[in-house]
Every structure is written in C-alpha cells, then in structure tokens.
Amino acid sequence: MRLLVARCEVRYTGRLTAVLPEAVRLLILKADGSVLVHDDAGGYKPLNWMTGPTHIEELGDTLFIRKPKTEDVLEIRLAEVLSDVVHDMGESAALQKDGVERDLQLELAAAPCALGEELSLVKREWATEIGPVDLMCRDESGEWVAVEIKRIGTIDAVEQLTRYLGFIRADPAKAACRGILAAQKFKPQAVALAEQRGIRCAEVDLAVLRGEREPDLTLFQ
Numbered sequence: 001m002r003l004l005v006a007r008c009e010v011r012y013t014g015r016l017t018a019v020l021p022e023a024v025r026l027l028i029l030k031a032d033g034s035v036l037v038h039d040d041a042g043g044y045k046p047l048n049w050m051t052g053p054t055h056i057e058e059l060g061d062t063l064f065i066r067k068p069k070t071e072d073v074l075e076i077r078l079a080e081v082l083s084d085v086v087h088d089m090g091e092s093a094a095l096q097k098d099g100v101e102r103d104l105q106l107e108l109a110a111a112p113c114a115l116g117e118e119l120s121l122v123k124r125e126w127a128t129e130i131g132p133v134d135l136m137c138r139d140e141s142g143e144w145v146a147v148e149i150k151r152i153g154t155i156d157a158v159e160q161l162t163r164y165l166g167f168i169r170a171d172p173a174k175a176a177c178r179g180i181l182a183a184q185k186f187k188p189q190a191v192a193l194a195e196q197r198g199i200r201c202a203e204v205d206l207a208v209l210r211g212e213r214e215p216d217l218t219l220f221q
Contacts (some may be wrong), residue, residue: 001087007080010037010048020047022079029056029064031089035065035074037088050074051129066080100184100206101153105134107209108149108182112137114209115202119145128167129138131160144168144177153183153201158193165199 004027010020025047026038032050050065050072057064065074105124112119112135119137126136126146135147146168148161161179168177179199181190186201194201 001031003027003083003085003087004029004047004078004081005083006078007082009077009079011077012048012073013075014067014070018048018193022077024082027076034036037074037076047151048074101126101149104151104182104184104204104206104209105115107206108204109135109145112147113211114204115147115182119147128164130163131166133164133168144174145180146177147180147182150181150183153190153194155187155190155193157181157183158190158197158199162197 005024006027007022007024008027009022010025012018020037023039026040028034028036028038028046030052033054033056035050035054036046037048038046048068053068055066055068057066061078063074063076063078064078068070095116108114109121109124112121118140122136122138122144124135125132133146134149137145137147139145146161146164148157148164150157158181161181165177165179168174179197179205180202181194181199182202182204184204184206186203191201
C-alpha cells in the first residue's frame, strides 16, 4: 500500500466531470488497484475514489488512474509531495463476521423463506468487486435478490447493500436485482433510508430460526 500526502489537484472524467481544487490531501493507492483521495475532514468517506482493478501510470508530477473497459480517468496532479511511503501489508485477511451475523447467515441460507417470501438460495458469499454479498437468491419470478445480514440494521448497512446492488445491477442480466436487509433489530433511520432506496427490511430472530422458541404472535398487534 502506498500512502501519499501531497498538495494536489484531482480531476475525474468519465460519466461526469469533477474537480477537486489544489489542497493538501492523503492519497491511498492499494495493491488491488483501488485509489482513494481523503481530506482531513468529512469523516471516513473519501472525496473521490476509484475501485480496482485499475491501471496506474505516473508521468512526471501527474498520476493517471484508468478503469479498464471504461472512459473513467482519475488524474492527480502533484504540486508538492509532503510524504510518500510504501508499506507491505502482507496477505489480506477477510473481515470476519461476529458470531451472531455468521449464525444468522447459516440459518437463513438453509431457510431463505424465513425472510418473508418464497426465495431459493443461489450462493452464499456472492463475490462483487467491493466485497461479498451474504446471500444471493432468486424469488418466485426468477428475479435476483441480494440479502445482506446484520445483527443491527443501521444506515451504514443500508449504504453497504446499496453499493453491492450498484455493482450487481451493472450486469444487464441482473439489472432488476433488488435488496433485502435482514437484521435482529433496526435503527429507525435505517428503515427510512432503506424504504427510500427500495430496499426491504426483514426482522429475524436467531432463536426462532434455530427452533429454540416459537415466533411472537402478532394477530392483535
């Protein structure tokens, strides 16, 4: 991984054009070709980025990052380099889900209909360019359904599933793919955002899935 702190100007061209004026920023160039441009404010989200794989070319004081098979180009002009360090991060170790999420995934993979509709499992840990979707399923009509599983459904979980859906829908054969966020409980803000994004929230209970207790009666609620 290369960490570069520099006064730079960043220009993106492709589906649209965006320019970040010259300022001091942190550039992260990862071994998988991903490039992220960070400011010293604005939280954890980069100001601009390009996911791998990419082709990176350094010509003089300018970095050109190109996305294969697209017109997307990230052009970074380095006015002053303050720090340029390369670290060997070793082999990547995938993020391990906590016990509850892992167990929920196993139970729902065995019985996806517990999500409230007739679903058939296609694959667990369906790979995308930005990480694996927990469950990829098909519904009664044969349409694709991406399921992300969390212990608690938060805004970040909705954003994560939204990013997965963006990559999945780029395939014309899966353009109609919809999303389900499954969790033991949800934050109200997450539910509101999910509804806005067309993502269905499904509340699940690990004890019920395991048959350790009966589901709550809801007839008079």
